[in-house]
Amino acid sequence: MIVILTGAGVSAESGLGTFRDKGGLWSRYDLSEVATPDGFAADPALVHDFYNARRANAAEAEPNAAHRALARLEAEADEDVLIVTQNIDDLHERAGSRSVIHMHGELFRTLCAACGARWDAAPALSTADACPQCRAAAVRPDVVWFGEMPYHMERIVEALERARLFVSIGTSGSVYPAAGFVAEAKAFGAATLELNLEPSDGATGFDAGRYGPASEVVPAWVN
Numbered sequence: 001m002i003v004i005l006t007g008a009g010v011s012a013e014s015g016l017g018t019f020r021d022k023g024g025l026w027s028r029y030d031l032s033e034v035a036t037p038d039g040f041a042a043d044p045a046l047v048h049d050f051y052n053a054r055r056a057n058a059a060e061a062e063p064n065a066a067h068r069a070l071a072r073l074e075a076e077a078d079e080d081v082l083i084v085t086q087n088i089d090d091l092h093e094r095a096g097s098r099s100v101i102h103m104h105g106e107l108f109r110t111l112c113a114a115c116g117a118r119w120d121a122a123p124a125l126s127t128a129d130a131c132p133q134c135r136a137a138a139v140r141p142d143v144v145w146f147g148e149m150p151y152h153m154e155r156i157v158e159a160l161e162r163a164r165l166f167v168s169i170g171t172s173g174s175v176y177p178a179a180g181f182v183a184e185a186k187a188f189g190a191a192t193l194e195l196n197l198e199p200s201d202g203a204t205g206f207d208a209g210r211y212g213p214a215s216e217v218v219p220a221w222v223n
């Protein structure tokens, strides 16, 4: 089995901003205000504006050659290929990938913070929205904020245990628990490879690395 961890760098060439690069999201927004439960409690309208803008961008974006190459790998490989993405966009699925785990949630999904109901997001959410199930005005984007438990951790750890090869693509390796997956995969005996624009914070933890734009290094690796 091949387990592939992706981050914002794989969607950068589709026009979706990364977080920590120059001009990235965290240089324009305060992470604690827009990506934490406390920030949402303090100013839900600000948080909705932040995700509404990202939802509009993602809706206009198109998968790039890196997304398409990974979909091809899944279709042609004679072993299981699982994408574990930190991204909340749907570009992997729009490129044709079927086996995708969104460990930090999905931009196009909505969550009721009162009853836990989930449904497909409208283009723009607001504080006036009410849950279709419990009518509570506790509607939030279905994304994992800092301090919240990522989704599908059991399935992810099971996959890391089975992995022959762990590949990390377009992530800075600065946020946990995702940044710890390479060490876990290695401990379970997997070979490890980093594909990134430049060496990430965790580069030394990989057996090998290939550096350059994802739209070039990912198709080159898949072929």
Ligand SMILES: CC(C)NC(=O)[C@H](Cc1c[nH]c2ccccc12)NC(=O)[C@H](CCCC/N=C(/NCCC(=O)O)S[C@H]1O[C@H](COP(=O)(O)OP(=O)(O)OC[C@H]2O[C@@H](n3cnc4c(N)ncnc43)[C@H](O)[C@@H]2O)[C@@H](O)[C@H]1O)NC(=O)OCc1ccccc1
Binding pocket: 006, 007, 008, 009, 010, 012, 013, 018, 019, 020, 021, 024, 035, 086, 087, 088, 104, 143, 144, 145, 146, 147, 148, 149, 150, 153, 169, 170, 171, 172, 173, 174, 175, 176, 177, 178, 195, 196, 197, 198, 199, 200, 212, 213, 214, 215
């Ligand atoms: C800041 C950091 C130190 N803080 C954390 O890690 C925290 C706290 C923490 C937990 N454990 C720790 C251990 C040590 C220290 C801190 C912690 N973690 C949490 O709070 C997590 C929840 C974190 C999730 C937060 N939500 C996100 N996103 C969703 C929302 C949204 O999207 O708005 S995080 C967000 O930032 C993270 C990093 O972003 P990247 O994708 O890597 O993007 P970045 O910009 O940083 O880097 C881009 C990279 O791409 C490269 N690149 C750029 N262009 C290209 C290109 N063209 N081609 C190729 N590569 C390219 C660049 O060179 C660069 O390397 C991603 O995970 C992303 O999803 N929850 C949790 O721990 O719960 C409890 C728990 C307990 C037990 C077991 C499990 C959990």
